[in-house]
Amino acid sequence: MSPAKHPPHFDASFKALFADLVRWRRDVRRFRTDPVPPDLIERLLTLAAHAPSVGFCQPWRFVLVETAERRAAIADNFRQSNQAALAGYDGERRALYARLKLEGLTLAPVHLAVCADEGTATGHRLGRATMPETLRYSVVAAVQTFWLAARAEGLGVGWVSILDPAAVCRELDLPSDWTLVAYLCIGWPQEEHDDPELERHGWETRLDQTAIQPLRR
Secondary structure, eight states: OOOOOOOOOOOHHHHHHHHHHHHTOOBOOOBOOOOOOHHHHHHHHHHHTTSOOGGGOOOEEEEEOOOHHHHHHHHHHHHHHHHHHHTTOOHHHHHHHHHSOOOOTTTOSEEEEEEEETTOOTTTTTTOSSOTTHHHHHHHHHHHHHHHHHHHTTOEEEEOOOSOHHHHHHHTTOOTTEEEEEEEEEEOBSSOOSSOHHHHTTSOOOOOGGGGOOOOO
């Protein structure tokens, strides 16, 4: 067993910068087409793999989607899913939905599918007997870790959720026990904002913090 190490000291300046990082982590949909260095993506994925996971199962599986054919299949998947979603709205909400930019698939230089390996033996299923969904929650923690690390490098990330996940897995020819958790578009943002695009365009407003105070029991 290696000797214990002293934890780093995070001073007030770091804490302020971290708060800024969280606030400036936006869901980006407008990207420049400049390439992203592959070694930068590798470093970010290494950091993402330090996210917490239930039973230390480390279930995240990363898939870089690089071929034109597979990207085209994902874009078609989005178009079909988006049309189905649009049909679920009416009136002013439908008109607003139609105006929103909901993905950056065309311009983003990097496409990353993040999956949960449902069949992993790592972790010996510790902590999942009563809450098996924690395996996928662990993957979400890796996504958030990746996202913050990318933002610190000046990269933008967009999570495309308007997709048929089972179809994505087929289109990418993934193992049968992998479940899609996130499809991410990654690149250098065209513009910078510290407020969510959906708030900026009137889709929703941020909840008053008094409305989400913890209950006390």
